Amino acid sequence: MPFTVCTWNINSVRLREGLVARLLEEEAPDILCLQECKSPVEKIPSFGALGYSHMIARGQKGYNGVAILSKTPIREVSALDHADLGHARHVSAQTEDGVVIHNYYVPAGGDVPDREVNEKFGQKLDYLTAMRDAFRAERPERSILVGDLNIAPREDDVWSHKQLLKVVSHTPVEVAQLGETQEAGAWVDVTRRNIPEGKLYSWWSYRAKDWDAADKGRRLDHIWASPDIAGAAHGSRVLRAARGWEKPSDHAPVFATFDL
Structure with a gap:
């Protein structure tokens, strides 16, 4: 049966x-993964009336x-505190069909790409190193990883590769670290894979007076799959229009459908 997964950094689930x-009403994904909820679990709004009566959260x-x-x-599988930061940045759940969904919110990394300062x-x-080591220790199978990974890895994942090489989220050290993490789990x-060519963004800064016209975006939000099910993915897209909704998040939702 096909099912659709959506990932969205909502930047405060209570506010938005x-x-x-x-x-949920307009797109009706089967699973919605939210990041940067900024709320204790008990205060996250219920969306049961819209048909989403199952939630696992940190x-x-x-x-x-x-x-x-x-x-x-869905049943909870894990909630990992990579690098022992004490942050609510990961939770995973398993569907009735045995697919494990990992939902990640990787640290943004501040403004200066230098760990010494x-x-x-x-x-x-x-955090990325700990993710990599976890996937090396236990190679994921029948798994999907989604979330705000806070890195735009490809040159066409940013509005200007040259101008962002020294900007956090696109620096060579971050891109290399994310690549190691992806390779460790053989993630696809x-x-x-579905949209192999062209500029593609999921985040636009609040600082732009007209984000749409300036279009200085970055693809920070990702959907990966383990090799055994990656071939079943199709229909990937970014709902760019959501960035223009009233009082929006600075991220747009990202979708993929899996025929499993």
Whole structure:
């Protein structure tokens, strides 16, 4: 049976409850993974009335937070604290068909790409290292990894490769670290498998007066799959229009459908 997965950094699920509801009503993904919920789990709004009566989440007051919403029953598999940061940045769940969904919110890394002067950048690299080591220790099978990974790896994942080489999210060290993490799990970037060519973004800064016209975006939000099911993925897309909704997140939802 085909099912559709959506990932979205919502930038406060309570503040943008209405936008989540709109997405669920208009797009109706089978599973919605949210990042940067910025809420304790008990205060995350319920979307049961829209058919999403199953949720697995990890939360923090005002920061981080990840949640998996599903139309059908899911069971929690893990909630990993990579690099021992004490942050709510990961949760995974298994569907009734045995597919494991990993939902990640990788640290943004601050403004300066130097761990000697910027602790947050060091935390980001350490987090990715811990992810890599976890996948090396246990190679994922029948698994999907989604989330705000806070790195735009390809030259066409950013509006200007040359101008962003020294900007956090596109520096060579981050791209290399993400590549090692992806390789460790033999993960397939299904978005780029389905959309192999051309500029593709999922994030546009709030700082732009007209984000759409400026179009200085980055592809920070990803959907990966383990090799055994990656070939079943199709229909990948970014819902760019959601970036233009009223009081939006600075991220747009990313979708993929799997025929499994």
